[in-house]
Amino acid sequence: MTAVPAITLNNAVQIPQLGFGTFQIPPEDTRETTLAALKAGYRHIDTAQMYGNEKEVGQAVRDSGLDRADVFVTSKLNNDSQGHDNALRAFDRSLDELGLDHLDLFLIHWPLPAKGLFVETWKALEEIYRSGRAKAIGVSNFQPRHLRRLLENSDVVPAVNQIEVHPYLTQDEVRAFGAGHEIATEAWSPIAQGKVLDDPTINRIAEREGKSPAQVTLRWHIQRGDIVFPKSVTQKRIEENFDLFDFELSEGDIGEISALNRNERTGFDPDRFNG
């Protein structure tokens, strides 16, 4: 089995560049599906309080027989739990649900700019980080203006910013801001929930490489240096999405796929979404 490259975060914690996403996996299927991913070789699982499946993700990690230190687990603070004290309580609930004594990464899920609570919420995440119960902390769906405000008012620089990125939304500005501040970019909905898989350019490259459109798209993310965690409940796709390390795209391919950008979101606009 090919080793997945690791990215070193700004606090020296290592994160596998390829993980497994769990949004929309119903709780009753989550243990089995997450175990299938771990069996296929994934060692990084992305969940959230919002997904309602932390309990089953934790069960899978504990039932996998793997050392806890060998599996990277991320969760995210729910939008209704921003604010210092609420965030501390919600983090404790996550650990209880997961049945784990620490998280590898804990994120503020959305900035919710109109609520004006993300700086205060971040202070709680800093306390959690200092206690060692989250090995790294970060944010999700933050725009540069939100990151600037956070950086000006806090001590710990977020380790990651998890944002929507795929060939139809290449996010050049947010990724460049992250790169300039040692904030790693995590790309959510990396295949745009399937919407990029019929793209003629991606299909042409896939045919030439003898790979699937999903594999070419995920490889594009990997070569751009982002962290990805495709979701699938389908055994064949779980394996396919992990099989990215026996081919390489040329600079020309990367440029052609990046040029497909049309600033098209599948999810909410972080400036307008307020929970």
Ligand SMILES: NC(=O)C1=CN([C@@H]2O[C@H](COP(=O)(O)OP(=O)(O)OC[C@H]3O[C@@H](n4cnc5c(N)ncnc54)[C@H](OP(=O)(O)O)[C@@H]3O)[C@@H](O)[C@H]2O)C=CC1
């Ligand atoms: N921070 C945030 O705000 C957000 C974070 N996320 C995170 O990112 C993860 C990934 O994003 P997600 O929105 O799930 O979307 P993805 O881009 O990973 O796409 C998932 C969809 O694509 C299908 N699919 C997966 N692999 C293949 C394949 N090889 N060929 C064809 N179809 C495929 C899946 O179908 P099937 O399952 O039926 O096989 C599913 O319908 C989430 O699970 C979550 O962990 C997602 C959204 C927002």
Ligand SMILES: O=C1CO[C@H](CO)[C@@H](O)[C@@H]1O
């Ligand atoms: O993680 C997530 C999954 O998708 C939801 C609906 O689009 C998002 O709000 C959320 O950020």
